[in-house]
Amino acid sequence: MxxxxxxxxxxxxxxxxxxxxxxxxxxxxxxxxxxxxxxxxxxxxxxxxxxxxxxxxxxxxxxxxxxxxxxxxxxxxxxxxxxxxxxxxxxxxxxxxxxxxxxxxxxxxxxxxxxxxxxxxxxxxxxxxxxxxxxxxxxxxxxxxxxxxxxxxxxxxxxxxxxxxxxxxxxxxxxxxxxxxxxxxxxxxxxxxxxxxxxxxxxxxxxxxxxxxxxxxxxxxxxxxxxxxxxxxxxxxxxxxxxxxxxxRFQRAECCVATTSNPQVNLWLRRSDSDVAMLSTDLPTGRYPYAGVPWYSTTFGRDGILTARELLWIDPAPARGVLAFLAQTQARQADPGRDAEPGKILHEARKCEMAATHEVPFERYYGSVDSTPLFVGLAGAYWQRTGELEFIRVIWPHVRAALDWIDASADADGFVRYARRSSDGLVQQGWKDSHDSVFHADGRMAEPPIALCEVQGYVYEARLLAAELAQALGETGLAQRLAAQAQALKRAFQERFWSEALGLYAIAIDASGQRCEVATSNAGHALWSGIAAPEHAARMAERLLQPDFYSGWGIRTVAHGQARYNPMSYHNGSIWPHDNALIAAGLARYGHTLAAMRIFSGLFDTTVHFAQHRLPELFCGFPRRASEGPTLYPVACSPQAWAAAGVYALLQACLGLEVDAQQRAITMQSPRLPEFIETMDIRQLGVGEHCVDLRLHRYGQHVGIDVLRKQGDVAVRVRM
CATH class of the missing domain: 2.70.98.40 (Glycoside hydrolase, family 65, N-terminal domain)
Structure with missing residues (x-):
């Protein structure tokens, strides 16, 4: 059947x-x-x-x-x-x-x-x-x-x-x-x-x-x-x-490798490495992580970008390949049938017969509102990680075009909105792209054009990081304008999106200006991007781990009790590993590392129950029950790239780890390790042409770090 x-x-x-x-x-x-x-x-x-x-x-x-x-x-x-x-x-x-x-x-x-x-x-x-x-x-x-x-x-x-x-x-x-x-x-x-x-x-x-x-x-x-x-x-x-x-063997030869004292964690890490390697395809523009098998074994903009961000600290090569391909395929003219506009970044591309004959609109389709700011953010993060300014010069015209599209898509408040222009493309154009994923507290669907919570955060980060790129390229005026735009957006975001009743940012603002007051995981992405106010981040750290959100395995996409909640749905109550990894990274960014480790722990327990320790695209959001595992979602892609790469975002979150190529420094901010990891080795962690081998030991709530080997001039810093 x-x-x-x-x-x-x-x-x-x-x-x-x-x-x-x-x-x-x-x-x-x-x-x-x-x-x-x-x-x-x-x-x-x-x-x-x-x-x-x-x-x-x-x-x-x-x-x-x-x-x-x-x-x-x-x-x-x-x-x-x-x-x-x-x-x-x-x-x-x-x-x-x-x-x-x-x-x-x-x-x-x-x-x-x-x-x-x-x-x-x-x-x-x-x-x-x-x-x-x-x-x-x-x-x-x-x-x-x-x-x-x-x-x-x-x-x-x-x-x-x-x-x-x-x-x-x-x-x-x-x-x-x-x-x-x-x-x-x-x-x-x-x-x-x-x-x-x-x-x-x-x-x-x-x-x-x-x-x-x-x-x-x-x-x-x-x-x-x-x-x-x-x-x-x-x-x-x-x-x-x-x-x-x-x-x-050649692909693995120069890769940074993380191993721990826990064999089960190591199985998860090796499974993730193998899945990302299998899903990655060598294109003329470089290596690109295809989204997932079977349904999404092709280039997806959003998926490729977020997979590359999760992997960036341990392996920046996928980020370069993603940036190069998406720059090459960036829309250059308006085409409503493909939801394409000048400067917009690809949603997905297909080479099959039905795409070529336009029986489906996905030959080269641009119906995602977030791929474009995420592209800019990846460019900035890649430069911070690698210091490869010459590559940034090559893609800079594409970054500028993406920034122009962001400006053109913003409303009077500075919020980037979306509304489908094609007759048969995607209605919802955020990462939760099911037709029923954006709605009001009473279950009514939001009317477009829609401003999504997480997208404003992506735009905020894109402008801040693009400002750094502009400064590095000598465009001081542009850098100042982008930084000012980012701060103005952050102020408007706090005023319009924060919901005191929810203790969260609302998922969206609809065409009438009304907030969609629904408790969803989208708010957690505001932590990841840095647009959240610190006082709101503290509320969210508590809220996201309450039982209606946190099932014991992970954070649900929609909290139990909300309109349209269904733990077996695709986006309205299920649990997505990549979503949880980004939320954990956001919590750690604001100093809530213990909350991030609870998410890490839940997903680790989940891997033990799945075949080959492989986290699927998503699984059902039923509460955790004693002596039972999580419930599979019947048509989830497995393997899925951003689910596989999520373990590295979780490790980075717990360690507060950042690699700064300009300073030739590896910094860990208040590093922690979860209770199921006593020690961890990170070998061949590269900073440009230099690299180090590190060993981390957990001592209660603290982590000690030994530098086992250093090749070149690399500083290793710990800040508490």
Whole structure:
């Protein structure tokens, strides 16, 4: 049964008509390709029907099932390697009556990896019996060339043309000529040559001697007629494996690494590292963290920026890649159909057929109000972290254009507002972009143009950091104007958004000027950006951790008891790890580190209950109950980049850690470690060309810091 993608009130979202099967799908990704399989390593269309091999948001393989003598082998175990490089599944044979092979005689090992637009598979059969084993092993396959949005349930009035399947000696070729004028091909190759090969099945008649092994290989290439053909000959599985491993080692070689005394925390850290690495795609402009698998395996502006901010202290490379790509794709002219305006930063970009034919508006779509100020903020934060002023000079025209868009979008009070201009784009254009996410205390929807609470904070920070950039580039007048604008916005924000009744900033102000007096997590982002008044921050630190907000696992997006609260909703009562990480960072910014550590502790406990210690995009907001884990959200992306990177924002919050490239200094402001971490090592923490290794020890409420190694001139400072 497939999910349905519903278009309600101008909002696109995924609605499940069935929960996933009783298992979480296995996920592999490399660059523009990703794959979802069941626990057998098969693609069989159960659950939500999202399984498949995808490339650039098109499904190139919709079925791949392994059988022995026509039946599934007996499952032993499966898992993706810790570094996300290879999926391994293991089986044994059932009783095979045709050739009298007893159950458990054969061990079947199956490995899959993705590399350069191709899925490589290795199948190894080992005979542990005393007699030669005879059997037929078959692979059933198909390619439907479904668009990702089609898989998600968006109906199509017509499709392109499926071509006749071509069968050759050791190869099957599927073809599809899309409505976008692009020809797509799925090419399956087998080694050795199958004993029987048809349009949808390859069969091998095997004889495996006692204590011997038999090896089979299959590759599935995803090809586009408008792209350069893959290099020939295609690499064998072993070569692809070696190249894959080499690329991963190179990526990790110079990275800063954090480890702790707690093995469970280390599993979380390594899972996050592996997920961010897997989701990151090397674009011509640099490395970009794609948002998540399966639904968001592409460039998202907001997601990429916030992931880069979470990672910035430990690895600034993603930030540079994000800034370069978003500068390159910045809107240059008005296009209401894409919600594009000069200077605006991308919401998302898609390469699939339905985007190219404008059946969905997301080929290059600009319907987010916050990506633009967040882009400016990331540029400023990147310069503080790295001191790379020459790179800032390159993107400075784009920062200026973004600032011009912010000015043009502000109302008389200086608040940046949004209202959809496209006929089928997003109605809500903040990070909570569900159609029903911005509302009044009585449940009425807010009328646009809407000024969101957190967006004003992003604008405030953008102007302050842009003022620093302008000063560094010698534009003193602009720097002064931006700083003055930021302070004026902060004053207006306190006056208009603060709600004494809520003890929080209201989520939004609607078109009539009325506050949306609803208790939501959006207010916590005002702490992260620094726009909150200190006296209000103290109230919020208490308020956000009260039971209606804090479930025991994390802070809900909407507090229990508010209108439209639903712990199973996407944005109105669920818990998002990245949201909590930013709130924790904001609390620590205002000196409420103990409150930040409660959030850290809740999310740490959550990781123990999720497979592979992987925090998903979101989970349900039910209260924590004794001897039970958190409740899964049925169609959450997992992995999700900003959820994976959140652990580094939490660590930074607790340590009060800042890296200042101008001063060549690493500063920790009143550092703390939670009770579940006794010691922590940070190795190869870079400041320009210099780096240090640090060891942190927890002594009650205090943290001692040892400098284990220093390369170059780096100051390590602790302020209490």
């Amino acid at each position: 497939k999910s349905q993608r519903i278009h309600v009130g101008g909002e696109w979202y995924v609605a499940a008509s069935a929960a996933r099967a009783d298992e979480t799908p296995h996920v592999l990704k490399h660059d523009e390709s990703f794959m979802l399989t069941d626990r057998y390593g098969d693609i069989d269309g159960t659950g939500l029907g999202e399984q498949g091999l995808y490339h650039e948001d098109m499904r190139y393989l919709s079925e791949m099932r392994l059988a022995i003598e026509g039946v599934r082998p007996m499952f032993l175990g499966s898992g993706v390697k810790d570094d996300n490089s290879v999926l391994i599944t293991e089986f044994m044979n059932p009783d095979l009556e045709r050739h009298a092979v007893p159950q458990g005689t054969l061990h079947i090992f199956r490995a899959k990896l993705l590399w350069q637009g191709c899925c490589h598979e290795h199948i190894r059969i080992v005979n542990h019996g005393d007699e030669t084993a005879r059997l037929r092993l078959s692979l059933a396959f198909d390619a439907d060339f479904a668009d990702l949005f089609e898989v998600r349930g968006t109906p199509r009035q017509r499709r392109g043309r499926l071509l006749p399947v071509q069968v050759r000696d050791d190869e099957v070729l599927y073809g599809y000529d899309g409505l976008d004028g692009v020809g797509r091909r799925t090419r399956l190759r087998f080694q050795p040559r199958p004993d029987a090969l048809a349009e949808r099945e390859a069969a091998f008649d095997l004889q495996v001697a006692p204590r011997e092994a038999c090896h089979l290989y299959c590759s599935v290439d995803c090809e586009r007629a408008d792209s350069p053909p893959p290099p020939q000959p295609r690499p064998h599985y072993d070569q692809a494996y070696r190249e894959n491993e080499s690329a991963r």
